[in-house]
Amino acid sequence: MQLSHEAIKQAVKSYIPLDKSWIIRLGFLDLIRGFIEDISKFLDSQPQNELGTDLKSLREVARGWQHRYALPLDVGESGTIYRGVQFYRWLNNILHEPIKSKTLIERSEKYITNNPLIVTWTPEQLRELDHKTSQWATMQYLFEHPSRRRKSKPLADRGEKTEEDVDFKLRVTYDAVDHWEKQRAKGEVWVPRTDPTLWDQSVAFVEGLLTGKVNYVGQQPEDCCFELAFGLTSVEEARRRYPSVEGHETSRFDEMQKVIAEVDSGKPICSKDHRVVQAMIERQLVKGIPVKVADWSMTSKTWPEFEKFIRFALEFAGKDPANYLLN
Structure with missing residues (x-):
């Protein structure tokens, strides 16, 4: 079903x-x-x-x-x-x-x-x-x-x-x-909320695990790494749409190109940028490729429980995490 x-x-x-x-x-x-x-x-x-x-x-x-x-x-x-x-x-x-x-x-x-x-x-x-x-x-x-x-x-x-x-x-x-x-x-305290961008990306990722294809339309700079990882936009288009991405933990346009090349040559996913690490892990898993991550703690800036989510997503899609997460 x-x-x-x-x-x-x-x-x-x-x-x-x-x-x-x-x-x-x-x-x-x-x-x-x-x-x-x-x-x-x-x-x-x-x-x-x-x-x-x-x-x-x-x-x-x-x-x-x-x-x-x-x-x-x-x-x-x-x-x-x-x-x-x-x-x-x-x-x-x-x-x-x-x-x-x-x-x-x-x-x-x-x-x-x-x-x-x-x-x-x-x-x-x-x-x-x-x-x-x-x-x-x-x-x-x-x-x-x-x-x-x-x-x-x-x-x-x-x-x-x-x-x-x-x-x-x-x-x-x-x-x-x-x-x-x-x-x-009203004399009341404000109400927190779940990150809407990571929520949308996560749904697209799980759908990708189930179908082999990711459909996603980015709305803001925090979508940049996810879009680049799945080939949903070009670096040139991303630079035009998301100029502020240049000044984050890394220059994300350059960092994504570098890490994609490294991972495609068989190296572990390694970056000091949490969004780069997250996007690359999801990219490889949708491709059906087991991943080795240099440092899972890099995702802790926004999402310290990211590895827990990845394990859930794999199981949800009927895949054994032990076969896909090499460390």
Whole structure:
């Protein structure tokens, strides 16, 4: 019996991680508006083996928030949280640079703007920074007083025509702020959600295991590695659609080409970029090729339980994980 798309979606749901973009935005709102205990309580209540390192970094920022004028905040490896802390400290004349780790140290020097004057820029000007990431515009929107908030205009270079078609991550920002304010108006705490992009990719992957073919249409930069892995887009088209991908844990356009070549020559899947590792594992398994992964922990930035999901997906598709996962 052929399973429906919806049946597969429900089957994989419990394995999908929290939407870190959503929670980071809500967390910053809690921090700046006096609800530190809520974001701290939520993050502390989560099973720690299921909490990605970016959300653990948000927890560390929350723990240090009350002393932010006296001590530096530890943002870990998260570019989003780093930009948020930077924007906030520039707005409030806080001297201490945040503490960074791992790939963020080099990324912040090569790809991330370090100019306090950007706090006075328009959303459209902010959208031109750092390979056109929307994160600076997001931070401006989160930290501005509600009466002064300005939504970014549609992206002309991608053909959007209305406010409803703005950048995917900016839409997450607008929706998160609306949700937070509506919940607080009712005297209630915000509600977390599952990562919608990883959920959609996971359904497409499981369908690929069952049929040998992946059908998927990407919507945002976090789809880039998945699309490239399955040949759903070209590198040139991906560069045009997702310019901000250049400044992540790796230059994902180049990294995907490099890792694809390595894996196709028989080498293990090896990258310091979590989305590259995830996409390549899924690519090989859909092809029916057993995989050897240099370091499964590379997926922990967003999805520490990724290996558990992969084992479930293989079993769901009637395949023995022992025959496909070589380490």
